Amino acid sequence: MSTPSSPVAATPGSSSRFAGSQAYQARAQQVLPRGVSSSPRATQRPVPLAIARGEAAHVIDVDGNEYIDYSLGYGPLLLGHSPEPVLAAAERELRKGLRTGGITPLEAELGERIAKAMPACEMSAFVSSGTEAAQLALRLARAATGRLTVVKFRCHYHGWSDAIHVATDAANDGPSTGGQDPDALRHVVVLDWGDMAALEALDASGVAAVIMEAAAVNAGCFAPAPGYLARVREWTTRHGVALIFDEVITGFRLALGGAQGRFGVAPDLTVLGKALGGGLPVSAVAGRRALFEPIVRGTVSQRGTYNGFPPAIAGAVACLDYLGTHAATLYPRMEAYATTLAAHVRTVAARTGVAVAANQLGPCVQLFAGVSAVPTLRDLARVDKERTLTLTAALVEHGVAPLPRGMMYVSSAHTDADLARTLEALTAAIGRLA
Numbered sequence: 001m002s003t004p005s006s007p008v009a010a011t012p013g014s015s016s017r018f019a020g021s022q023a024y025q026a027r028a029q030q031v032l033p034r035g036v037s038s039s040p041r042a043t044q045r046p047v048p049l050a051i052a053r054g055e056a057a058h059v060i061d062v063d064g065n066e067y068i069d070y071s072l073g074y075g076p077l078l079l080g081h082s083p084e085p086v087l088a089a090a091e092r093e094l095r096k097g098l099r100t101g102g103i104t105p106l107e108a109e110l111g112e113r114i115a116k117a118m119p120a121c122e123m124s125a126f127v128s129s130g131t132e133a134a135q136l137a138l139r140l141a142r143a144a145t146g147r148l149t150v151v152k153f154r155c156h157y158h159g160w161s162d163a164i165h166v167a168t169d170a171a172n173d174g175p176s177t178g179g180q181d182p183d184a185l186r187h188v189v190v191l192d193w194g195d196m197a198a199l200e201a202l203d204a205s206g207v208a209a210v211i212m213e214a215a216a217v218n219a220g221c222f223a224p225a226p227g228y229l230a231r232v233r234e235w236t237t238r239h240g241v242a243l244i245f246d247e248v249i250t251g252f253r254l255a256l257g258g259a260q261g262r263f264g265v266a267p268d269l270t271v272l273g274k275a276l277g278g279g280l281p282v283s284a285v286a287g288r289r290a291l292f293e294p295i296v297r298g299t300v301s302q303r304g305t306y307n308g309f310p311p312a313i314a315g316a317v318a319c320l321d322y323l324g325t326h327a328a329t330l331y332p333r334m335e336a337y338a339t340t341l342a343a344h345v346r347t348v349a350a351r352t353g354v355a356v357a358a359n360q361l362g363p364c365v366q367l368f369a370g371v372s373a374v375p376t377l378r379d380l381a382r383v384d385k386e387r388t389l390t391l392t393a394a395l396v397e398h399g400v401a402p403l404p405r406g407m408m409y410v411s412s413a414h415t416d417a418d419l420a421r422t423l424e425a426l427t428a429a430i431g432r433l434a
């Protein structure tokens with residue numbers, strides 16, 4: 001789901017509390033476009049918060065306001081802002097010298113851990129962002145199959161590269177931003193996720209890959225219809241098409257084994273990022289050994305100065321070790337927390353008559369305003385994005401910081417006290433919409 005790009009307006013009467021963030025914005029806008037380093041950050045209201053520090057599940061802004069954070073750095077901070085094992089591992093590696101652009105033994109250790117958590121991921125190729133990883137996955141699929149067409153699904157997001165940044169909004173099937181080369185998308189076919197008949201109607205002979213989030217969390221927390229993933233798996237196998245699961249959000253979050261573990265369907269290639277590094281910049285394409293043959297043979301080139309940056313790889317190893325050790329308690333607890341949040345939103349909406357909805361999947365909750373339910377991706381067109389921004393702004397005013405577009409990621413660092421405070425804030429924020 002994309003966010004509206006309207007200019008940020010401060011809520012009247014709230015300026016003194018956010019004076020530091022507002023002053024920072026004014027200064028930053030002189031030298032950074034929209035004052036930020038990634039456009040969605042500029043959509044936060046009442047004002048894009050300038051964050052001074054983060055601790056556990058909390059952030060403190062430059063004005064000294066503290067928030068229970070549910071943006072989790074747009075997802076990576078599954079263990080919160082200050083996970084000791086991740087920080088210690090990254091720090092240890094930093095102290096050995098930066099060694100950027102080199103080979104360190106930790107890379108194979110991380111590849112082994114990924115393969116253990118996700119058995120379909122026999123090999124891993126590391127890069128720094130999910131966008132790069134998705135681009136490399138498409139390149140591998142095209143090289144391995146000798147075909148060009150890529151099937152992607154409406155409202156699914158796979159990063160901002162020209163190769164795949166298309167149809168990320170319910171209302172637009174074209175390029176997702178200005179400045180894109182439309183020719184780069186010539187071989188991308190857009191279908192509705194869940195529409196098996198549309199996939200089966202395609203001439204598969206030119207199709208290199210089908211790429212999807214196996215559970216559409218980025219788009220607003222939608223589970224796949226029962227049996228759908230297995231049918232897509234069967235169709236892709238029958239036609240020699242590479243099935244790519246983009247698990248940048250779902251990987252290590254919906255379960256240690258990701259969406260593929262949770263739903264029991266193995267893709268050919270998996271795109272990983274975010275929670276993999278516990279907050280450090282590391283992403284990967286992982287998958288069946290045969291799909292990596294083009295890199296092994298040297299016909300496909302994997303490039304990147306910062307690939308395998310030692311502190312990030314060490315942090316990822318520590319993160320996966322922690323998740324592996326605590327999986328039995330950590331995942332059910334995060335999920336129960338998220339279930340309570342979503343149930344509370346529905347209860348308050350029913351009691352007050354305010355049109356607000358909450359979707360929940362695993363430790364993720366998506367808030368929507370202007371509607372009472374959003375059961376499918378098609379229903380996203382009915383969501384009032386402006387009102388959703390107003391709802392999240394009200395939450396910020398009450399000390400709770402979701403993503404501006406309404407996503408709330410739960411981490412292992414959120415406590416029962418955080419939950420109680422958040423329920424109160426949700427009641428108050430929904431009341432403000434009445």
Ligand SMILES: Cc1ncc(COP(=O)(O)O)c(C=O)c1O
Nearest residue numbers: 129130131157158159218248249
């Ligand atoms: C499903 C999905 N794929 C890919 C990406 C791109 O990852 P990155 O922002 O690290 O480039 C994102 C980012 O939000 C994502 O949610």
